[in-house]
Amino acid sequence: MTVIESVHADHGATFGEHGGRRVALEYGRREREHRAVRKVVGVTEMAYGVVVVTGDDRVDYVDNAVSNRVPSEDGEGVYALLLDPQGGIETTMYAYNAGDRLLLFTPPGRAGPLAEEWSEKVFIEDVEITVATDEFGVFGVHGPKATEKVASVLNGAASPDESLTFVRGSMGDAGVTVVRTDGLTGEEGYEVICAAGDAADVFDTLVNHGLNAAPFGRRTWEALTLEAGTPLFETELAGNIPNVVGLRNALDFEKGCYVGQEVVSRVENRGRPSKRLVGLRPDALPGSGAAVFAGDEAVGEVTRAEESPMLDAPVALALVQFDAPEAGLTVRVDGEEVPAERVELPFVERSDRSARLPTY
Template sequence: MTRLTRVPSSSLRLTGADRLDFAQGQMTGDIKRAPVPGMTPALFLNVRGQIEFFARVYRRQDDLYLHLDAGQADLLEARLRRYIIFDQVTVENLSDTLTTVHLWGEQAESALPGWDAAGPDVQEVRLDGLTLLAARVRRSGPGLDVHVLSREQDVLLSALQLEEASWDALQRARVQAGIPDAVADRFTGNLPQEVGLDFAVSYQKGCYVGQEIMARLEARGNARYHLAVLEGENLPSHTEVFVGERKVGSTGLSNGDRVLASLRKELEEGAAVQLGEVTARVRLGALV
């Protein structure tokens, strides 16, 4: 069964002749290698290599579209403007203009009329007079993010006729699938390698903020933490993890019996840890 969830989000648009070079020098993803239209996940790091923002950056013919979690666009916009000196780049906040819904389930792609299942990961789709930007995005498993003008959202929902599931339901499914989320799990401030978000880091591209730290970690592989799953009962969200009196990590969002954690690498499969008064077990092989 395919379900639809409205995604709390915000967004920015970059235009201008220097938009590609400017964005490339700010983010960990290699947007220059993306097709048109195309998308790459990316992080915006501080000089210590720690995560400040996660975005999905879409490359289109005339602009770059940065899709972020709710409340993030204003903060990233302020950061980007600090770095614009002589660059021909304009930053526009589209958070009130665009809306995103996520279609999820094994048949998600067939639920969007006009989507070519054999086609690229990012497509422009026309449906009932609407022009949509859609992309394969794994929020809990196979799924599509569909971006639409906010004023046309009701037309889209009416055309799709799908069962609507809450954002909380999608988050519970995400945690069950072992997929990290920088904002929902409160993993910002960590190194990408410590929280399973290094898939958004390109080690082949040129300089960007925090790149020196990423290159050093790639060469030495010495991050002390990694992403793991903890299982138990009534597990709390966003709490510290202990073995005895020693802190060994911190958790993200819990779905009750499962929670993602940034955990010390030396902890083995099945190890018992404490989350306050609750005991959990480490599951290293449970990630997808």
């Protein structure tokens, strides 16, 4: 659950469930939240699961299990995938080297199963794997003024410049770690990590001190990432082959041969995928799972759709056959087929570009 529910409630938040965690969904007017992020800066509590890996073999152990190279230097991170034996995405994660431990940030609901699975596979390695989700508060700071916002409240360090690198400092009396994100909202972005006991004070600092920022909820996060062309774990990634959803930058084909890498190699050797993730501008808002047609032939389905506040029109991501035509597509809305223009992602160009934009 959120570590600061009463604080969100004081800001007028409504709540719901996401990945088994209770989260703030919105703070009244979602369009106002959205435009605050796009024009200045917003703050949201991130609903991660957290796994801590310690022991002398921690880097090698995780590196041998995931799709990308785990950094060996303190202060660096990487976006990586855990693949099932068929090459489908079982879990996504950010893996950060924090000196004497690795911190893995997973989708909510995935930390427990991941820690259990890996713990059962430890043989002679010097590794300890624990779930630490409730020990941390994690806040996303996003918008064209995000760097200015962080600089106005971070003491003892300058905000990191490179994606997925981090620095340690303080905000008020609380110690924090500040990570430069990989631009999932299409804006400059940072994540501020603190102890759960300091989370209320850190959230207050981020919202009310220095350059003011607007709180925003999960629904606005989903709309922001959709406009940015970012596939999310729950809607686009889970169970799919990385090549299908365009995540080749999450696969390191240079790594040595081991069980996880053999899966990655099989993914690479599949050649052209059968489907691809594309952006659509439909004339009406479809639901998740709505069929996509080329003439009378069904060629895919919508994974996620929203009314874009920036475009004042519906936008959607869809998984379609790789050779589906560029023009003449329709989507089914309320039992009728409506035109859907296929467009290049992202839907809107902003202060940053998502590192997760599909590439083929």
